[in-house]
Amino acid sequence: MQIILNGRPVVTEATELAGLLREQQIDITVVACAVNGQFVAKSGYAALNLQEGMRVEVLSPMQGG
């Protein structure tokens, strides 16, 4: 299925968020996630089922004022 990861369309074999992050080789210790604008805690990655067109944001610490 296709989802939107950080604004880019991504075709994935994964069925849940944890699988998507593994597939994308994202180190989950240095990111936080939101799906369709809602925060998803790390403990919820395995249980969050992906759906076509879902908007997934994976954010990292960056410079800020």
Next chain:
Amino acid sequence: MFYGTSLTSRCLLGTAGYPSPAILSAAIEASGTEVITVSLRREGAGGQAFRELLSQHSRHILPNTAGCHTVKEAVTTAYMARELFNTRWIKLEVIGHTDSLQPDPFALVEAAKILCAEGFQVFPYTTEDRIVGEKLLAAGCQVLMPWGAPIGSGQGLNNLRGLQALRAAFPEVPMIIDAGIGAPSHATQAMEMGFDGILLNTAVAKARDPVAMAQAFGQAISAGHTAYQAGLMMQRDMAEPSTPLFGLANLS
């Protein structure tokens, strides 16, 4: 001082816009700051280097919700920041206007209510408006961060009377001037007025020599605070000789 955390330095430093990570690193040291602000963004170039820099400097991290224009965006960002940085602190920005980056006070108060109820320790970026301040305190905020001037403008304290009135209205509430500071003298002025800290970024990051400017701000903030504690003299309309008249010779 801020939510039970006492700090030696009253300078809070932003981490954006420096010429290089090495200069940012040196500026953090030179300013003496114990609190640095960070944002949450999609991973970009230099993400790994920035994480290493954060782990090298054992400073308190104050994550921001910069760029958020709605309550939902700000609240979601705050949750993400709490998990990622393992802190209850959040610098709450809900921007109302793209050009002025002026806070949206209505959305700010609403987001502050939600986050305080969820156990966050909210540092709200607000205006000098006293009523907004009251509502933020009622929402559970224990710190206020009024702006000096629009973010990144370097104009200093645009509404001196308004800031004085806010300071006087809530003498027990820790207040940090956040945004608009352009020169160390602006920071000193705010500290002399009894503000408890200064949060700045651009004035240091965009200086010709950010490290030296960071040091200058650290000193200016410290000087202003010491002056406030020492108690400034009252201004007078007329001159008054500082040298005693008693014992003056008659040399006419």
